[in-house]
Amino acid sequence: MSVRRLVPGLGPDSFEFTPENQEWAQKQIAKYPAGRQQSAVIPLLDQAQRQMDGWLPEAAVRYVADYLDMPYIRVYEVATFYTMFNLKPVGKVHVQVCGTTPCWLRGAEDLKEVCRRKMGVDKDQGPSEDGTYSWTEMECLGACVNAPMIQVDDETYEDLTVERFEALLDELAKDKSAPKTGPQIDRQFSAPAGGPTVLKKGDA
Amino acid sequence: MVKVTIDGTEIEVEAGSTILQACEQAGREVPRFCYHERLSIAGNCRMCLVEVEKSPKPVASCAMPVNDGMVVHTDSPQVKKDREGVMEFLLINHPLDCPICDQGGECDLQDQSMGYGMGQNRYDENKRAVDEKNMGPLVKTVMTRCIHCTRCVRFASEVAGVDEIGAIGRGEDMEITTYLEAALTSELSANVIDLCPVGALTSRPFAFTARPWELKKTETIDVMDAMGSNIRVDARGREVMRVMPRLNEDVNEEWISDKTRFACDGLKYQRLDRPYLKQDGKLVAAEWDDALDIVAAKVKATEPSKIAAIVGDMASAETMKALKDLMASLGSANVDCRQDGGYAEAGNRASYLMNSTIAGVEDADAILIIGSNLRAEAPLLNARIRKRWLDGGLKVGNVGTPADLTYTVQQLGAGPETLADLAAGNGAFFNILQNAERPLILVGSGAVARADGGDVLGTARALADKVGAVSGDWTGFGVVQTAASRVGGLDLGLVPGDGGRDTAGIIAGAQSGEVELVFLLGADEIDTDQLGNATVVYIGTHGDNGAHRADVILPGAAYTEQDGTYVNMEGRVQRARRAVFAPGQAKEDWAILRALSGLLDAPLPYNSRDQLVAAMVEDVPHLGALDQLAAATWGSFGTTGDLAGAAPFADPIADFYLTNPIARASKTMAACSKQRLELTAQGEGRRNA
Numbered sequence: 015m016s017v018r019r020l021v022p023g024l025g026p027d028s029f030e031f032t033p034e035n036q037e038w039a040q041k042q043i044a045k046y047p048a049g050r051q052q053s054a055v056i057p058l059l060d061q062a063q064r065q066m067d068g069w070l071p072e073a074a075v076r077y078v079a080d081y082l083d084m085p086y087i088r089v090y091e092v093a094t095f096y097t098m099f100n101l102k103p104v105g106k107v108h109v110q111v112c113g114t115t116p117c118w119l120r121g122a123e124d125l126k127e128v129c130r131r132k133m134g135v136d137k138d139q140g141p142s143e144d145g146t147y148s149w150t151e152m153e154c155l156g157a158c159v160n161a162p163m164i165q166v167d168d169e170t171y172e173d174l175t176v177e178r179f180e181a182l183l184d185e186l187a188k189d190k191s192a193p194k195t196g197p198q199i200d201r202q203f204s205a206p207a208g209g210p211t212v213l214k215k216g217d218a
Numbered sequence: 219m220v221k222v223t224i225d226g227t228e229i230e231v232e233a234g235s236t237i238l239q240a241c242e243q244a245g246r247e248v249p250r251f252c253y254h255e256r257l258s259i260a261g262n263c264r265m266c267l268v269e270v271e272k273s274p275k276p277v278a279s280c281a282m283p284v285n286d287g288m289v290v291h292t293d294s295p296q297v298k299k300d301r302e303g304v305m306e307f308l309l310i311n312h313p314l315d316c317p318i319c320d321q322g323g324e325c326d327l328q329d330q331s332m333g334y335g336m337g338q339n340r341y342d343e344n345k346r347a348v349d350e351k352n353m354g355p356l357v358k359t360v361m362t363r364c365i366h367c368t369r370c371v372r373f374a375s376e377v378a379g380v381d382e383i384g385a386i387g388r389g390e391d392m393e394i395t396t397y398l399e400a401a402l403t404s405e406l407s408a409n410v411i412d413l414c415p416v417g418a419l420t421s422r423p424f425a426f427t428a429r430p431w432e433l434k435k436t437e438t439i440d441v442m443d444a445m446g447s448n449i450r451v452d453a454r455g456r457e458v459m460r461v462m463p464r465l466n467e468d469v470n471e472e473w474i475s476d477k478t479r480f481a482c483d484g485l486k487y488q489r490l491d492r493p494y495l496k497q498d499g500k501l502v503a504a505e506w507d508d509a510l511d512i513v514a515a516k517v518k519a520t521e522p523s524k525i526a527a528i529v530g531d532m533a534s535a536e537t538m539k540a541l542k543d544l545m546a547s548l549g550s551a552n553v554d555c556r557q558d559g560g561y562a563e564a565g566n567r568a569s570y571l572m573n574s575t576i577a578g579v580e581d582a583d584a585i586l587i588i589g590s591n592l593r594a595e596a597p598l599l600n601a602r603i604r605k606r607w608l609d610g611g612l613k614v615g616n617v618g619t620p621a622d623l624t625y626t627v628q629q630l631g632a633g634p635e636t637l638a639d640l641a642a643g644n645g646a647f648f649n650i651l652q653n654a655e656r657p658l659i660l661v662g663s664g665a666v667a668r669a670d671g672g673d674v675l676g677t678a679r680a681l682a683d684k685v686g687a688v689s690g691d692w693t694g695f696g697v698v699q700t701a702a703s704r705v706g707g708l709d710l711g712l713v714p715g716d717g718g719r720d721t722a723g724i725i726a727g728a729q730s731g732e733v734e735l736v737f738l739l740g741a742d743e744i745d746t747d748q749l750g751n752a753t754v755v756y757i758g759t760h761g762d763n764g765a766h767r768a769d770v771i772l773p774g775a776a777y778t779e780q781d782g783t784y785v786n787m788e789g790r791v792q793r794a795r796r797a798v799f800a801p802g803q804a805k806e807d808w809a810i811l812r813a814l815s816g817l818l819d820a821p822l823p824y825n826s827r828d829q830l831v832a833a834m835v836e837d838v839p840h841l842g843a844l845d846q847l848a849a850a851t852w853g854s855f856g857t858t859g860d861l862a863g864a865a866p867f868a869d870p871i872a873d874f875y876l877t878n879p880i881a882r883a884s885k886t887m888a889a890c891s892k893q894r895l896e897l898t899a900q901g902e903g904r905r906n907a
Binding site: 018019020072086088090091094 | 375381382383384385386387388391396397398
């Protein structure tokens with residue numbers, strides 16, 4: 015896991031939710047009892063990150079703190095605790111490679127090598143030269159059965175091989191919504207590869 | 219009450235206490251880093267592990283409540299092994315830099331690793347390193363040493379009431395810092411230095427100056443404000459190196475303000491270390507004999523009614539007693555211990571004391587603050603109110619300048635009109651006070667230091683009577699004094715006698731020529747330019763306002779340089795002790811007055827400090843009852859007058875860090891003041907919600 019800190023002076027001086035996001039934020043706050051608006055800090059930070067195309071500038075941290083009437087340091091704590099908040103600009107396709115033991119045993123190191131080769135940057139080094147890619151290493155993303163895997167935005171791509179991952183990166187760069195999500199091999203979710211092995215119709 | 223067995227001894231403890239508290243009650247020591255009595259429980263250092271029978275795992279005793287019949291072991295081999303394990307983990311990333319660490323010698327980690335550690339190191343990887351963080355001019359950080367106990371984080375948000383310290387990152391990368399390394403804005407910030415169990419947060423002004431074991435420690439009383447905080451002055455040779463808080467539950471608990479702690483370097487600068495005489499408009503060094511002769515001659519040549527004395531804010535009761543006797547023997551009634559001209563009735567203690575007592579604040583359920591910015595005038599009293607507020611159910615109203623007091627305050631109005639309105643029974647807050655079981659009305663010293671101060675005090679007193687603030691054992695009325703000498707001075711009756719002049723009268727008299735000789739006993743807060751052609755004799759410690767105007771300077775001793783009795787704002791009599799000797803030829807204040815009286819052929823009837831104290835106690839008996847509170851009798855005081863159209867209350871303290879000559883001479887306080895100004899100019903870049 016990388017050291018994650020706000021970089022003062024990076025990004026815009028001020029930040030503000032779009033009207034749609036303001037409305038959305040109010041709905042989040044309304045989920046909590048009056049006076050407990052601080053509970054909405056994670057959804058709001060996430061929404062700010064989405065509005066900023068994937069990263070969270072210092073101005074947004076202050077904005078969310080003011081929005082929720084919280085001390086800045088408390089929001090800063092949250093933003094640095096969760097690795098899903100990117101405190102530096104990311105590429106159009108921000109790849110989160112799971113590097114925890116099951117994925118590591120199943121070839122996560124090879125995926126990282128693909129990232130380095132294809133993007134020309136190491137993890138957390140910011141976007142590639144053309145701004146298309148960036149990547150980081152995550153702790154367990156919870157798809158161990160389908161290791162190795164990556165996450166891009168809200169989607170995961172599992173059961174990767176080096177070849178499939180290389181192709182996947184190209185596809186994502188062209189159109190993020192194009193590639194099939196989930197397992198990249200012949201299986202449904204976490205079911206056995208190659209189809210069911212038990213409870214098959216007709217088997218005695 | 220529940221019964222628990224601790225190391226074979228069965229004891230009864232209150233239900234709801236933690237195992238750690240029970241162990242302490244049983245006299246068993248439990249090591250800890252994150253646990254602190256006055257902070258919330260974090261349970262993250264794991265050092266306080268104990269063995270509880272029928273529990274499968276060791277238990278963090280600070281966070282586990284006792285159950286009836288619990289059997290606890292704090293000294294079993296398993297516990298020893300557990301603690302050694304925890305200690306080993308804590309030391310994995312803690313640098314072995316004790317020889318260059320300022321905490322060395324008074325470090326919890328150092329002590330406990332001697333007591334509970336395994337004495338060897340099995341870790342041979344690289345230790346992590348953490349960048350130092352800026353926390354302002356007072357707190358020096360060496361964050362590599364941090365063990366993440368989060369005491370500082372909890373102190374800032376709970377006691378100080380400024381959410382400014384936090385733990386960013388997580389796991390291995392967790393770091394304690396402020397938001398983008400902004401300086402702390404609390405008046406109590408430096409208490410994190412004492413709280414830090416390791417050398418991560420240390421005193422910046424004290425950095426690399428002395429080791430704790432070389433210091434001579436003197437337990438004494440602080441005079442920076444009227445709290446009478448209990449302090450320990452650490453001195454090396456003739457120099458005060460630092461000031462530390464001492465525990466006194468009734469006064470300062472275990473905190474002190476930043477001014478109390480760090481103004482002590484002001485004792486080194488701008489000092490008057492020998493007598494001076496003004497010749498041709500310039501101050502020239504002189505000998506004691508010459509200076510005293512000149513003063514004596516001037517006194518003899520001046521009519522008693524044209525002699526006056528003003529007492530400063532840091533004078534001890536002994537000094538004031540000597541001055542009172544001297545002025546009485548001269549036959550002058552022109553003496554005042556109130557530089558700010560605050561209204562008070564010297565014979566009526568209830569009119570100038572904080573009658574509820576400081577600790578009594580915790581019993582109040584509604585507080586009305588009149589004309590006082592408590593955060594600047596009495597930061598520790600303010601922290602008490604915040605503590606009470608955190609318990610819930612406290613309503614606070616403010617009449618005066620709005621300020622961020624770190625708790626929710628209803629702003630009722632700016633001036634005496636609002637007070638008069640409340641006293642007339644109007645407004646929602648009147649009902650709150652009336653319905654409160656223990657309402658408390660606090661009048662700032664600035665609110666009575668006005669031309670209509672008597673009316674303000676009288677109206678506030680009437681309000682207190684009206685809402686039933688005084689009943690049985692509860693006297694919910696207090697004046698928040700800001701000067702350490704004030705209550706003592708008023709107890710001694712250092713106010714103008716019959717036909718005497720008060721501070722304003724003395725200044726006006728000096729201006730018009732009706733007062734020809736003015737003694738300033740450390741009085742620097744008056745407008746010394748207004749003293750006209752009067753001969754000014756300044757008895758004090760620092761080359762401040764008073765000394766600049768003086769015709770004769772007689773160098774005195776500061777609060778760390780002489781024994782002295784101080785009465786704090788609640789009327790608690792405490793004795794300060796000499797920690798070091800006064801510099802150069804400076805003498806103790808009473809000795810100067812005694813020597814002068816000898817030259818006037820009217821020697822004061824005491825030849826030693828002990829005799830002086832005896833005379834003082836004979837004069838005012840309760841000054842002999844140390845650490846006692848003599849309750850004042852409630853009665854009628856103040857004046858009645860129409861407060862309509864009166865000017866709004868103004869804060870008497872313009873800059874918290876620069877309220878007295880010692881603080882103004884302090885480089886540390888100057889740095890703090892500058893820092894605060896910069897933050898204000900930036901519009902306070904961050905918020906303390």
